[in-house]
Amino acid sequence: MDTTVVNTGTEGKTWGGGNKPLKASYGKMMMWFFILSDALTFSGFLASYGFSRFKFSEIWPIADDVFTHVPFIHGDYPMIFVAFMTFILIMSSVTMVLAVDAGHKMDKSKTTIYMFLTIIGGLIFLSSQAYEWTTFIKGEYGAVETHGGNIIHFVDTDGNRVALKDFAITQPTDRVQHERKNGIWYSDEKKLTSFTFNEVLAGFKANDDILVKTTYTDNATGHKTVLSRAESLTELETKGKNVVEGANLVHNEYGPPLFANYFFFITGFHGFHVSIGVLLNIIIFFNVILGTYEKRNSYEMVEKVGLYWHFVDLVWVFVFTFFYLV
């Protein structure tokens, strides 16, 4: 067989092959290029979020009014919980980079501990996101949707939000949820809201101290415009159409449907990346325990998965800014 091998005469020269001009292994380089393409996907999503936001800049909800929940504590605490989530993710990034560092030093026990901590951090982040989604879907105050698709909120005279259940007056109604078993088998509808629009309207008329907070931002103050009592009444009577409680892909009580859609899509896609990251970390964690990399004499796999994990953190930094801060 030796006779079939052709020598090119360029062995050991620059173009003779076997050079590593980037001084990185194939796997690591490809992980970088994957990250590059994934970064472009995420920026596509975030830029289209920006597109819709610029398009609906007047009626876009203010993040501080939407994400105000902290587990086990009642009241409005904007930013606190997201800041916690950000910190958890940065912390798990740190334990990851410490694991990579320990791997370079071929320190099996330290790598194991740091990988374990990274996985725990990832799981805490995922559960926080589950909490965030649950409160977002459930909603808190409820709102009225207008014929034009805008959202109307209710506030008291001090500007604090008022929940629909605190003032709506229950009226007798024949309206029941339409289910498949009661009609054509392929036709049904979503669960009815706890109040009808007429009940909210009646309650609004009976309570003089409740005002309408429109979806339009007042550019001078940066808050949503609150109408006077007389204006509120006309606004609700002429424009109000139905009640919205919580959020789904079609309606949400916070603002334009697109807001909830982007929230579900972008944080969901990021959460999916985190889940995959946790899965990869678990695989690497067991490989470290089993001594696979010890035998291979290189912990580079830890570094490659670490790159992915840091990328997930990097994306969150941007999601945090564009969803919660700006």
Place this chain on the structure above:
Amino acid sequence: MADTHKLEIFRGLIKFKSNTQKIWGVLIFLSIVTAIEVVLGIYKPEVLNGHFIGMKMLNWIFILLTIVKAYYITWDFMHMRDETASLRRMVVWTSVFLICYLIFILLQEGGYVGNVFTNSYLKHDF
């Protein structure tokens, strides 16, 4: 590999003794930046409400701080600082160029459509 890390941040202003020490140093820096963002996000100082090139001053500050954070995550946690210049440029220049291009196009268009909504005879508040 372990001894090839570059241990300086802030252009050599701070030099760490070991890679582990640098990691903790960067963590402290990132935490401070996040804390600044959160405090600004909660209090939203009136001074920063002024507009500057189509956006609030405050939002520009947030975006700037985010890019600073992204830089340190990429350079120190992902070890971009230790890679060869050519690998670094392949990844960073490509993404920076394409992302800037995309953002410019989409935001320009979004602003235009928004203007059509507010200024033309299109009724959406009813």
